[in-house]
Amino acid sequence: MRKAIRLLAAAVPVFAVAGLAGGALLAPAHSQSLNDIMGAGQKVIQAATVSDAEIVAYFGQMSDEMDKQNPLAPAKNPYAVRLANLTKGLDAYDGLTLDIKAYLVDEVNAFAMGDGTVRVYSGLMDKMTDDEVRCVIGHEIGHVKLEHGAKRMKRALQQDAALSVAGTASSGVRNFTNSQLGALLQNVVYAQYSQAAETQADDYALTFMKARGYPQAACATAMDKLAALGSGGGIGLLKTHPDPAKRAKRMRKLIK
Numbered sequence: 333m334r335k336a337i338r339l340l341a342a343a344v345p346v347f348a349v350a351g352l353a354g355g356a357l358l359a360p361a362h363s364q365s366l367n368d369i370m371g372a373g374q375k376v377i378q379a380a381t382v383s384d385a386e387i388v389a390y391f392g393q394m395s396d397e398m399d400k401q402n403p404l405a406p407a408k409n410p411y412a413v414r415l416a417n418l419t420k421g422l423d424a425y426d427g428l429t430l431d432i433k434a435y436l437v438d439e440v441n442a443f444a445m446g447d448g449t450v451r452v453y454s455g456l457m458d459k460m461t462d463d464e465v466r467c468v469i470g471h472e473i474g475h476v477k478l479e480h481g482a483k484r485m486k487r488a489l490q491q492d493a494a495l496s497v498a499g500t501a502s503s504g505v506r507n508f509t510n511s512q513l514g515a516l517l518q519n520v521v522y523a524q525y526s527q528a529a530e531t532q533a534d535d536y537a538l539t540f541m542k543a544r545g546y547p548q549a550a551c552a553t554a555m556d557k558l559a560a561l562g563s564g565g566g567i568g569l570l571k572t573h574p575d576p577a578k579r580a581k582r583m584r585k586l587i588k
Contacts, residue, residue: 382489387482389505391447394521395431397513398451405434411454418462419469425540426477432469440561443521444472446481459557463550467537470544470551474536480529484520530574531582538586548587555580 405412411434432450439455541548558576
């Protein structure tokens with residue numbers, strides 16, 4: 333079973349994305365029929381009660397779609413070989429089953445999803461050492477373990493009528509269309525996490541590095557590299573992440 337993550341997920345969207353339609357719940361009551369209001373309430377209830385297994389299934393659909401849209405490195409490709417070596421023994425961690433692979437995309441990026449999917453872009457691997465890549469992966473695992481993506485998923489299901497899970501099959505799992513998957517990716521994977529969520533994922537990454545016997549200092553140097561890349565014209569992921577220089581400074585204070 334594929335299981336989110338995302339450290340640095342600000343990849344260029346590859347879908348025609350539909351916007352959220354949460355405004356329906358906020359419109360003046362006189363502009364809505366009683367059935368509309370009751371239906372909106374039902375969507376909120378349905379989304380709030382969606383099971384963890386259903387959330388994982390939805391992330392699995394999103395992961396499959398991302399893999400269709402981006403070239404995965406074949407097993408014997410140098411990027412795949414390097415990633416397999418530096419993540420050896422990491423098929424599972426902290427109760428999560430992980431599926432870690434490389435995209436042959438020249439972009440400094442990585443992400444994870446709630447089904448345990450972790451994807452690292454070749455552009456990021458070109459810029460970072462093995463231990464820095466490990467820290468990035470640890471950060472993304474943190475987003476998954478702390479359910480940052482799962483909370484976004486539930487919020488998206490609540491707010492967008494097109495993504496309503498009401499009236500799904502008896503299994504409770506709905507098959508989303510490509511455009512609906514695009515909307516979920518935009519609002520769950522590409523959107524900016526809060527400062528608090530990023531800080532929590534950074535702390536998780538430091539703990540991950542220590543637990544695995546990797547140098548925690550690599551987390552700070554990874555942020556140093558992101559800061560340097562940003563000063564040279566900027567990279568997409570920095571638009572959705574806090575200042576990496578400040579993150580590096582904070583991490584160095586926490587490293588023991």
